[in-house]
Amino acid sequence: MLELRIVTGSNVPLYQQIVDQVRWGVASGAHPVGTPLPSVRALAEQLVINPNTVARAYADLVREGVVETRAGKGCFVAEPRKVYADEERERRLDAALESFLSEALSLGYRGAAIRSAVEQRLARLESQGGTRKRERR
Amino acid sequence: MLELRIVTGSNVPLYQQIVDQVRWGVASGAHPVGTPLPSVRALAEQLVINPNTVARAYADLVREGVVETRAGKGCFVAEPRKVYADEERERRLDAALESFLSEALSLGYRGAAIRSAVEQRLARLESQGGTRKRERR
Amino acid sequence: MLELRIVTGSNVPLYQQIVDQVRWGVASGAHPVGTPLPSVRALAEQLVINPNTVARAYADLVREGVVETRAGKGCFVAEPRKVYADEERERRLDAALESFLSEALSLGYRGAAIRSAVEQRLARLESQGGTRKRERR
């Protein structure tokens, strides 16, 4: 079952956290095609946030093709599909990476410390989301 | 000389893009202490944005100790110094990492790809010796 | 509730006056953690100044860790935390002291009068116990 956790004090929007976690869980193979997502109201209640916020997250996931809604049934993990062109993805990743590294370097962190911080975070994400792979079409 | 580029219509604020690029240039050793930044008005004209936006970016850089302003003279790369307490540095690194990972995940990257991107960038940086050039006292 | 007053036409910037007063209220223990600040628009209207000016003051308070914003909710007095490194704290204390003394000297005050003014204020503050109420962890 999809287990989601959110952090209210973060600078990452709540809906974004939901989107990221679902996406991660799906991409890592923990949730095969057809897995049902919790209902908007159930998840909102569980996370103690506004249902609108959950609805928006789900809408984003639908728009991206990660999940699909079946009328009167709920949301389910969808067949995978591509969104961005490869160059665009790469360019955006590079920009984000440079922004992160500039902050880290400016704070005085060096290679080893940065590597270890990234490693720890990724490890945590992976332990949450599962490990099996799922290729994109 | 400092060369800056920005992308309008991105989800990252204009002033933040300026901050990131200056920080990157300074941290990577491309701009030694004392290097003058373009004047607020000149940069605004060059980037075709409002001078206020540039001024805000510069103000942020001053606050972080990356740059210093001399009244009536202009902005210059500052002597590196430790501004934030250790806990605050960690907090900021975490926040930056979170933003980066969130963006990477949104783009569909997973653990291995992210690791390799980070690794490549760091290796490139270290081979330039950039990270050694600006030790804090 | 937070009551703020400003003086236009002073040599001290409006946003700085707001920052000072909020900081004072928080540091003196008058506003415990979690106290909501007036909304940007409400305060701007009350003080008859531009919302941008209030927003800037609030942004500064966030950066200093005095206040935190919850997206779509508002600004609240934050859990105290150590933001700056020791050297930076000293630097800032020195700068603030310099500004204060410069103003006092400009007004014609000399050593004895300045000492007594500082002493009176501190004594008043301590008798209220305000300085004890907000220990940093």
Place this chain on the structure above:
Amino acid sequence: MLELRIVTGSNVPLYQQIVDQVRWGVASGAHPVGTPLPSVRALAEQLVINPNTVARAYADLVREGVVETRAGKGCFVAEPRKVYADEERERRLDAALESFLSEALSLGYRGAAIRSAVEQRLARLESQGGTRKRERR
């Protein structure tokens, strides 16, 4: 003879530093009525700053009545006179003091540390400027 020192990295304007030091020297009695000030060009050369800056400082001092110029001779310490009404002076001192204390408290400094910082600064100023008193009319 009037000895002046300035700090270029400070947030206090250069002309203000000159004004403050002269005022302090005069108020503390180190420089009796009639003491000559260095010429604008001489002082500018000595401090390695723009003559305009010195000229502005002298103009301010003249306007305030601390010094007076005698055509073709130069600047001299003048007979003392009052500038602000007492309540106005007190109000301004109070505002400046509150601003300083709010910053200090916010940085985590407490009574003892603040007192000692103020004391050190004042002692330094007094050792520079002399100690004899001079009453205002």
Place this chain on the structure above:
DNA sequence: GTGGTCTAGACCACT
């Protein structure tokens, strides 16, 4: 509703 960003254009302080 909340705060955050950006623009346009003005005025001031400093050198």
Place this chain on the structure above:
DNA sequence: GTGGTCTAGACCACC
């Protein structure tokens, strides 16, 4: 010339 402050009013993101 430089940067710093303030206003007016717009648009967006979040809840």
